[in-house]
Amino acid sequence: MCSVYLIGESIISALGTSMDQNMQHITALEGGIWTDSPSTNGNPIPQHLQSAPSLNQLALGFINWQAVEKEFITNTIPDTYTRFEKLLLLAINKAIVNTGIDTGSSKTLFILSTTKGNIELLNEELAKQYPNERIQLWSSAQEISRFYGNNNTAIVISNACVSGVMATTEAANILRNSNYNHAIVIGGDIITNFVLSGFLSFQSLSNKACKPYDSERNGLNLGEAAGCLILSKDIESDIEILGGASHNDANHISGPSRTAEGMYYAVNDALKYSKIGANDIDIVSTHGTATAYNDEMEAIGLSRLGMQKTPIHSLKGYWGHTLGAAGIIEIAALSWAMKHNTLLPTLGYKNHGVSKELNIQQEAETKEISYALKVASGFSGINSALILKKKGGKK
Amino acid sequence: MSFISSYIHIKDKEVWKDNTLIYSNTEGISNNKFYKLLYKQLAIKYMKFYKMDELSKLGLLASEYLLEDRTLTSEFKAEDIGIVLMNRQASLITDIKYYDTIKDATNYYPSPSVFVYTLANIVMGEIAIKNNFKGENIFYVQEHFNAELIHNHTERLLQRGSQQALLCGWLEVEEDKIDGFLYLVENSAIGLKLKHSIENINILKNQ
Numbered sequence: 001m002c003s004v005y006l007i008g009e010s011i012i013s014a015l016g017t018s019m020d021q022n023m024q025h026i027t028a029l030e031g032g033i034w035t036d037s038p039s040t041n042g043n044p045i046p047q048h049l050q051s052a053p054s055l056n057q058l059a060l061g062f063i064n065w066q067a068v069e070k071e072f073i074t075n076t077i078p079d080t081y082t083r084f085e086k087l088l089l090l091a092i093n094k095a096i097v098n099t100g101i102d103t104g105s106s107k108t109l110f111i112l113s114t115t116k117g118n119i120e121l122l123n124e125e126l127a128k129q130y131p132n133e134r135i136q137l138w139s140s141a142q143e144i145s146r147f148y149g150n151n152n153t154a155i156v157i158s159n160a161c162v163s164g165v166m167a168t169t170e171a172a173n174i175l176r177n178s179n180y181n182h183a184i185v186i187g188g189d190i191i192t193n194f195v196l197s198g199f200l201s202f203q204s205l206s207n208k209a210c211k212p213y214d215s216e217r218n219g220l221n222l223g224e225a226a227g228c229l230i231l232s233k234d235i236e237s238d239i240e241i242l243g244g245a246s247h248n249d250a251n252h253i254s255g256p257s258r259t260a261e262g263m264y265y266a267v268n269d270a271l272k273y274s275k276i277g278a279n280d281i282d283i284v285s286t287h288g289t290a291t292a293y294n295d296e297m298e299a300i301g302l303s304r305l306g307m308q309k310t311p312i313h314s315l316k317g318y319w320g321h322t323l324g325a326a327g328i329i330e331i332a333a334l335s336w337a338m339k340h341n342t343l344l345p346t347l348g349y350k351n352h353g354v355s356k357e358l359n360i361q362q363e364a365e366t367k368e369i370s371y372a373l374k375v376a377s378g379f380s381g382i383n384s385a386l387i388l389k390k391k392g393g394k395k
Numbered sequence: 396m397s398f399i400s401s402y403i404h405i406k407d408k409e410v411w412k413d414n415t416l417i418y419s420n421t422e423g424i425s426n427n428k429f430y431k432l433l434y435k436q437l438a439i440k441y442m443k444f445y446k447m448d449e450l451s452k453l454g455l456l457a458s459e460y461l462l463e464d465r466t467l468t469s470e471f472k473a474e475d476i477g478i479v480l481m482n483r484q485a486s487l488i489t490d491i492k493y494y495d496t497i498k499d500a501t502n503y504y505p506s507p508s509v510f511v512y513t514l515a516n517i518v519m520g521e522i523a524i525k526n527n528f529k530g531e532n533i534f535y536v537q538e539h540f541n542a543e544l545i546h547n548h549t550e551r552l553l554q555r556g557s558q559q560a561l562l563c564g565w566l567e568v569e570e571d572k573i574d575g576f577l578y579l580v581e582n583s584a585i586g587l588k589l590k591h592s593i594e595n596i597n598i599l600k601n602q
Contacts, residue, residue: 053503115514122494137485137536155544156536158485159516166533173551194490197497198510245557247474248523248532254511261529265474269557379511380520382532 004172005237006388007101008230009332010094012087013319014043014061014223017071018094022329023336027364031318031347033209033221035059043067048120052196057207061223061320062191063087081147082118082130085140087226088188089147095228099235101182104149109180111155112141113167113187114324120192144186161287161378162246163187164227164327169244169386171231181234187328188226195323196222202254210290212314212346213299213360215353217290223320227329237391239335242371243273244386251381255293260301262383263375267305270373270385278305281387282369283343285334287376288314289321290348294377299354301375308357311367317347327376331386338369338390369393397553400586402564402578402599403461405433405453412460413587414602426573430456437463441525448489448512449568451521454480457575458522458562465579467560468527475559477530477552478519479545482567485515485536518566530558540565540576542596549580550591565600576600 011018014032015025025032034043035058043064049055068087077089092103102108114137121127121135133139141154157167164187171183189195199205199222206219231241247265249257257263271278284307286298302308315330322329337344343365352358370393377383404411408429410418418436420429430452434444437459444455467476489512496504511517516534523529531552535544545563552558564577578599580591589595 116490119490122490123498135487136483136538138483138538142538153537153541157533158514158536159532159534160514170533170548174547177547177551193497194494194513197503197505198493198507198513201505201507201510203507246531246533248478248520248529250473250523250527250529253517253520253524254507265529273555273557379514380516380518380532381523382516382520 001176002233004175004231004233004241005235006229006239006241006335007232007235007237008095008099009335010091010228011225011329011332012063012068012091012227013225013322013329014063015319017067019336023333026315026318026333026344027342029345029347031209033059033061033320035208049191052193053200059206059208059221060191061221061322063224081143082134084118084188084190085144087190088144088186091188091226091228092184092186095230099230101230101232103184106152107179107181108150109152109174109183110141110145110150111157111167111171111183111185112144113157113163113185113328115158115160115163115189116192116195119194122194159378159382160380161323161326162376162382162384163324165244165374165376165384165386166246168229168241168327168331169384172241175231175233181232183231185229185231185328187325189224189323189325191222191224204291206290209348210317211348212288212290212316213295213352213354213358214349215351217292217295217353220289220291220316221320223322225319225322225325225329227325227332229328229331238339240389240391242387242389243270244384245269245273246382246384249381249383253381254379256297256377260297260304262381263298263301263377264304266383266385267373267375270387274387276371278307280371281307281310281373282367282371283337284310284312284373284375285330286312286314288316290316296354297377299356299358302358303356309359311343311359311361313344313346313361327374331374334372334374335388338372338388341366341368343367397550397580397582397591398584399589399591399595400579400581401461403457405457405573405575407573410460426568426571446508447521450486450489450566451512451518453568453573453575454518454566455521455525457577461562461577461579462526471559473527473529475530476528477558477561478522478528478532479549479561479563480519481535481537481541481545481565482515483538484567486513488568489513522562540600542593542600546593546596553582
């Protein structure tokens with residue numbers, strides 16, 4: 001079976017609009033979570049969030065929309081697209097630079113990972129500006145692929161917080177088993193009153209920058225982001241996409257399994273399809289949302305897998321939980337870590353607050369990385385795992 | 396080689412199983428009334444059903460009919476039983492209901508029990524919990540039923556040996572329209588013994 005490579009990537013998050021900006025902040029332990037006082041994120045409060053309920057009690061990873069709007073203009077992205085779609089178009093533009101792929105080719109596939117897409121079009125005033133069907137996820141995906149002259153049916157994968165990892169796994173599997181040569185995998189979600197009010201009602205939001213795995217963690221930060229991964233079986237690169245899997249806990253729709261059932265199966269399957277063992281993994285990018293249950297579940301899962309000593313990081317302290325974008329931008333950051341042989345530090349973690357031993361990276365550190373694991377878990381009890389390999393790595 | 400062993404199609408107010416009409420209601424009742432009638436007809440005791448949104452109710456009922464005479468977890472390992480679903484509107488019908496609770500500042504009452512169903516894939520969690528299925532899950536959103544996408548994903552999972560049985564299909568709920576189509580794919584030729592092919596899936600869906 002042919003190999004699939006990651007040949008281009010982009011991240012637009014609270015940390016900035018370029019890979020360099022994002023990775024410089026992460027390696028320097030500089031977070032982008034906005035809190036009322038003091039503001040650690042210099043981004044201006046977006047217009048649409050100024051009316052958000054109890055804004056002064058929230059900590060959010062919002063994007064610098066003023067900066068992004070300027071880039072929409074320099075990238076000549078038309079106003080016929082929604083805010084959500086423009087962000088994705090910008091993410092694609094940034095990722096395809098230098099890849100040389102033909103976006104309009106019948107052998108290029110678009111895959112969109114999102115949970116809520118254009119949900120803000122439920123607002124009647126806003127909805128007037130766009131065709132009715134634009135609130136549909138497939139419609140967004142179709143419009144985005146048409147922008148690049150692509151006439152294939154774009155695929156939308158909407159599986160809560162694992163969407164991005166699942167979409168990347170699915171893209172690689174489709175490339176390996178079809179005539180498609182390239183896949184443009186995009187992930188995005190924006191902060192809307194819809195999602196914000198829902199997470200508030202769940203009481204799962206922290207009022208401070210979140211603290212993954214820490215004894216004082218008290219919830220997640222909602223973030224917004226867009227990212228893009230360009231996968232190819234035609235063009236080689238240093239990073240190869242290996243096996244991935246997803247398993248359901250069959251336990252609870254809005255909370256993880258206490259025994260990390262689904263995560264355990266997903267990682268084991270991913271290792272099996274990649275023909276490597278847990279010991280071969282040099283770095284794990286975890287979900288690490290900083291909710292009490294998620295982080296404890298992951299600690300149990302990693303412990304069951306015998307990975308207590310493997311260096312891990314959560315990036316949620318930098319840009320928050322970005323839902324449909326999370327898997328995509330966290331894989332992009334992971335590939336950067338692999339190419340630069342750098343273990344990424346976890347922001348917000350100080351005192352160990354989960355029941356199992358974990359090797360949580362606290363400073364950026366140089367280390368040869370051959371294999372990396374990305375995991376994610378989400379509502380409906382779903383858990384996903386995907387493995388990346390660096391060319392020239394051991395084995 | 397893999398086979399479709401059974402299918403269920405809840406379409407408008409009719410229930411078809413393996414080419415036979417097993418239930419229909421012509422009284423022009425609401426979707427919710429119809430779900431309640433099916434729930435009673437199935438004689439299941441599952442109180443969580445009443446808390447579910449429409450999409451989850453439809454998915455749960457369809458899976459109950461499909462698996463009425465089977466206990467897959469006694470035949471296969473829980474982690475080898477997967478779910479592959481698709482629809483057109485994701486969770487839009489519930490999104491609109493939830494939005495009604497937040498759009499007006501003077502009438503603001505967001506509820507976590509409604510919000511959780513504003514994700515299309517929750518229905519897979521509900522089916523997984525009810526049946527203890529711990530296998531692969533994926534939820535696609537497409538403009539039209541895309542048998543090829545579901546078929547190819549299902550085949551890849553069966554061929555690499557990671558899954559032994561998969562519940563696949565399309566679940567769409569609109570104001571007064573129901574289209575719940577689920578079928579069971581496995582490696583042995585039992586039940587319908589229908590070859591698992593894109594063509595056969597489309598034939599069943601369009602019947």
